[in-house]
Each structure stands twice: as structure tokens, then as C-alpha cells.
Amino acid sequence: MTDYRLLRVALLGAGAVGSQVAALLLKHADELADRAGARLQLAGIAVRSLDAPRDTELPRELFTTDAASLIASSDIVIELIGGIEPAREHILSAIGSGADVVTANKALLATHGPEIFEAADRVGASVYYEAAAAGAIPIIRPLRDSLAGDRVRRIMGIVNGTTNYILDRMDTEGAEFSDVLADAQRLGYAEADPTADVEGYDAAQKAAILASLAFHTAVPLEAVHREGITAIDKSIMDAARHAGYVVKLLAVCERLDGQDDSPTGEAISVRVYPALVPRSHPLASVHGANNAVFVEAEAAGPLMFYGAGAGGVQTASAVLGDVVSAARRHIAGGVGVGESTRANLPVVEVGRVVTRYQITLEVVDQPGVLSTVAGLLSDGHVSIATVEQTTTIGESDAAATARLVIGTHKAKEQDLSATVERLAASEVVARVVSVLRVEGN
Template structure:
């Protein structure tokens, strides 16, 4: 390898991911230099507290609490793994304006204001890479951004949050309720003390926005994504799914749809039943998987650890090596592709299916009345079964595909019927074709 001046790397944040980035940069320095074609030199690590305990030992002279000074000090590459909106946004913009390329794992920022970051990178003529922002070590950003750019992606269906997948998997395998499964996830370190971002779907919604933006070449923000979490999923829901040969998963679903004025994008995150025969049904514990459908390549699946310090750092280092190669060649990678500017469909216009469990009076004609309610809103019934007798009588209905608005109106109608004691469960059904 021809000797080259080293590229100076600044790391913002030294938590579980940042500390592993520092470790890999140090331990694999020689190999990374050979792969990148130029040495990668750690120039500094910005932290909140100099005396905080860390997973790896960082030389004191590399630590600083002045992140702004670090990213504007003439470094070549900046790794942002502090998360959140601010100061991350200001630091990334300052780095780009100062001539540094950026690798970020910040899904929340990209989903909220990615357009500003991409525009700044374009103006500065620098790279902005973010493989680590979605699904940890799983390579999904680059396949959508580069490998499939010559194809037409029609659907992205994924399990992109390990915490919720662990909880739902535990509920399925042990029969535990949500609270008990969450408690176990917290004890094992899979869930935070405040699990809201995970269990209410905020984390998955940010990732869905990024995936939809890439897949469909249009700008999609987290605010565009319909979001429902798993805190209302009950053990009864999971048992009902099992009875129909299905499992419950929190899914991020991004689709290319025909809207009223041409093609549009649908982006949503919610729990859904999927058949056990579907590849995503076998994704266990805290693992992630993303299922991609395209017109030419067909169906592709990407699977692996979706979080954790070392797996996420692996994705960060992959981006660093790629950008270093661009520096060496005097080029830059692809920027944002949002040329289609497709509208995002509201959830009410999204086509889906419902599984509805209804406590009803056990008397003649009940099934006909329930079927009539579905028909009045243009929803066709695929299957129906009755469970129990007398006070325990329950109908379980699975619909054919209809708009979410039609299905919601049907459920509202059922709740007002005299023969219906309670609509005990409503869940969408995915993963099957009609």
C-alpha cells in the first residue's frame, strides 16, 4: 500500500456504541488502513464528563467536553453517536461546513430533519453515511441506497426494534403477559428503565421513515409514519394468533401504493399477526430482520443483531472505511435521492386486514348481524369462528383487505350494537396475499 497521510477521525459520544467504535479503530488500525487505503487516526472523543466510567480506556489527551471545537478543528471524518436532536444536529452541520464527512447512527435526527443534513452535505461536497441508524449491524441502508437503486422497491416489511421483539417473543413462547415480559427484558438489559421509545413504537417509526425515504426516493419523516406500540397487546391476543397459526410482531411496513393522484407511499408501525410460515415469524428474541420486495430482484431478507455496542459499531466502521476510500479517490458517495416527491397516504387510505375478537350474546342470528355490519362498510369477511357458549360466547373474525378507515368504521359500528357486549381485541393481519 502506498503511504498516505492519515485521515483524522473525531468521535462524538463514548457510550455503548462510541466506546466500541474507539476500540475497533484502535485494535484494528492496521487492517482498517489496508482496507481504506489510508490510515484512520483517532483525533479526539467528545464526552459530557471526562471522569465518567467507560467500557474502554481512552487516553486522557483524546477526551474533550468541547464537541464543537473538536468537529471544527480540521478533522476529516466525524462519527456522531450521541443521539437525540440537539446538539447532534448543530454538531453535524458544523462538521460538514468545516469540511468533514460524517457517519451518524442518529435515527431520530435523520427521521425528523434529514433533509437539512443532506442539503448541508451536498453543499459542502461531503459524505453523510448512516448504516448504523437502522437495524444495528444488519446491512440494509447500503442495499437500498446502492445495490437496489436500479430496481423498483415496492415494499419493505421489518422487525426493527429488538426490545419489542424480545417482549412479544417471550409472550408467545411462555404465555406471559406484557408487564411480565417487559420486566424480564429490563432485567436482561434489552429494555431501558423508561421503555417508552421502544414499546410505544417511536424508535421503529423513525427507522420506518428512513427506510421509506430510501426505498421510494421521497422524503418521509417520523411524523408521516402511523405509529402504534405494543403496550396494549395482551396474552389473549397472542393466544388468538397462535390458534390461527400466527405470531404477533411489531412491524415497520413501508409500501408503494396507487393513490388517488398516482403512486403514493404508505408508512406505518404497529403490532400485527403474521403466519408462522412467514420468514419474519421465525425472528426470535432481540434480533431484527427486514424483508424487501422489488420488481426485478423479488424477495430479499436481511437478518441479524439489531442493536448493541459492537454490532452497531461494526456498521459505523463500514461507513468510515467507505468514506475514507472516497477521500483517497477524491470522490463522494451518493447523496439524498428524493426526486419522486410522492405523497404519503394517511393511515385511513392504507389497505390492510383485521383480526377482530367480539364478545356477543349467544342467540340465533348474531353471526348474520355481525356479517351485515362488516358488509355495510364494504369489508368482506375471510374467516369467522365462534368460541364458547352463553356468557362466554365470542366471535373471531378475520377480514379481507380493505382500507383502514373502512375497518375502523366497522369496529366502531360493532361497538354500538346491542348484541355486542365488547370488542375485546382488534389487530391487523399481515404477511398473506389474497
């Protein structure tokens, strides 16, 4: 047996992911030593309560409530407790003690990433976070390393498995949002309070991380435009299907050219919203709770990363990959690899985005309505590409309304938004049913 150097590994948290990481560290100790070039000793598992029930057969002597002492005596610290505090305090403490850090904490990185990375740079430590953006999908290293010499133009990602599960079942089965959400909660895909998922908060955190890497710019979470999927209903899904689209909650990170108020003429847009994706696009075929990230780079062209976006053992795979990388760095020596955020591109509001739209209106069913609607769109610099009357509602002529589904050519978001406000105020429009962006073509 090879006489490997010993590295002490501290694990913070023993939840679904943490318990899997601990079990794999113990089970595959010899294999991991061969891969890392060092023996990875699980020094302890810090938890809030020693008596909390756990679905695990991990040795009880590994558990401790003294996270500070465990961190201080370890070479690599794995943070899997989630949330902001005490995770932030523990990570900064680990970095201060000279340890490398592995984390899956998207919320922490999206809000305090620059502080953490700067602390690591000061002491030559490294922070690894492959599991923070898309679960088991390897996307952090490709963006940070493989594409470091390229120029990423755009990222479109399905980065939340809960919302993809809901939207996929609504599309394939014609089910209603509330029914599928209830099923997702029963199956464990959605929390009892699903707000973070269905309102896009989780995806926004991941979008901030991906954009920061792709564009070498620190992207604050508050700069990410966010919309959820709670307004998506069966009628919207039916209209999308009829038009050849599928609805997906997308994280879109995009490099924008021609920005007069930017020193380089470039800026970036980072946004999360439900969008129409052509059924011919690779993202349209992402089903169930899976995730996928579609990257467009100038030299490499289009790249697709697909796989499980959540799950204890799947996420543990990404975490252990980071642990092996951290161990190899310890063996090789030298300072850690810092994050490149020196581009300092401005992050602009969603109003500057240019894309296509599908507008669904409920209008008065009488002659001349289409001409009025077309005029309002033209006045707002929004050009019609397609228009279809899908249904007529109401039994009497006085109460009858029709539903119009209007596809537009590319328009600026701020022009479209102002035009929709004028449509909503028009006497011929009973209500604006939905406005969805079209992405991926």
C-alpha cells in the same frame, strides 16, 4: 509497511457504541488502513464530562469536552451522542468544515434528515448512516445503492429488538406482557422508561428512514402511522397461535397504486403497528432481540436481511463500515454521494391501506348475534373469510358472553375502522377485544 495518507477521525460520544468504535479503531488500525487506503487516526473523543465513570480502558488523553475544536480539525466525524441537540449542531458544523459524517442517530435523521442531506450536498460532503435503521444489519446500502435501479414495492421490517423480544417470549412461553417487559428491563433490552420501544416511536423513526430511501421521497416522521404493543395480551397471542399466526411489531413501507390525487397515480404508506404474520413467512422465525427487514422489489423479488438490531459491538461494526467508506471517498476525491428524494411521492394516511384483518369481539351469547355482526360487516364493505367462537364467559344466561374471532378478506382501512366503531356501538357486542392487521400473505 505502506505509507498511507493520514485521516483524522473525531468521535462524539463514548457510550456503549462509541466506546466500542473507539476500541476497534485503535485495535485494528493496521487492518482498517489496508481496507480504507488511509490511516485512520482517532483524533479525540468528545464527551460532556471527563470525570464520568466509563467501562472502558481507552487512553484518557483522547477525551475532550471541546467538541467544536475536535470537529474543526477532523476529516471524518462520527456522531454517537444521540438525540436532537447538540447532535444536529455538531453534524452541521462538521459538514460546514468539509468533513464527512457517520451517524447512528435515527431520531435526528427522521426529523432533520432533509436539512442535513441538503447541507452535505451544498459542499459535496457525504453522510453515512448504516447503523441508524437496523443496527448491524446492512440495509441502507442495499436500498440506496444495490436497488437504486429497481422499483421497491414494499418493505416489512422488525426493526426494534426490545418489542421483538417481548412478543417472542409471549408467543413461545405464553408469558404476560408486563412480566416479559420487566425481564427485558433487567437484561438491558428495555430502558427504565420503555415508551420509545413499546409504543412504536423507535420503529417509526426507522420506518421513515427506510421509506425515504426505498421510494426516493422525503418522508416526515409525522406522516408515519404509529401504534405500539401495550394492548397485546396473552389471549390475543393465544388466538393468533391458534389461527397459525405470530404477532410482530412491523414497520411497513408500501408503494400504493391507483391514487387519483397523485400526479403519477402512485403514493406511499408508512406505518408501524402490531400485525399478524403467517408462521410460514420468514419474519415469523425472527426470535429474541433480533431484527429483520423483508424487501419486495419488482426485478430482484423478495430479499431478506437478518441480524442483530442493537448491541454495542454489533452496531459498532456498521459504524466502522461507514468510516471505511468515508475514508475511501476522501482518497478517491470528488463530491459525496447525495440522497435521492426527487420522486416526491405523496405519503398518504393509513386509511387508504388495503389489507386483511383479524377482529376479536366479546358478544352477547344468544341466537342471531352472528347474523347481526355479519350484517354490520357487510354494510361496511368488509367481507368475512373465517369466524370462530373461542370461549363462553359468564355462568348465567343473562350474563353469558362469547368471544368471536373473525378473519376478513382484504378491506380498506378506513372502511374497517368505521365498521369497528359500529360494532362497538352495537347492542350485541360487549366490547371489541382487538383488531389486528394481517401482513405477509
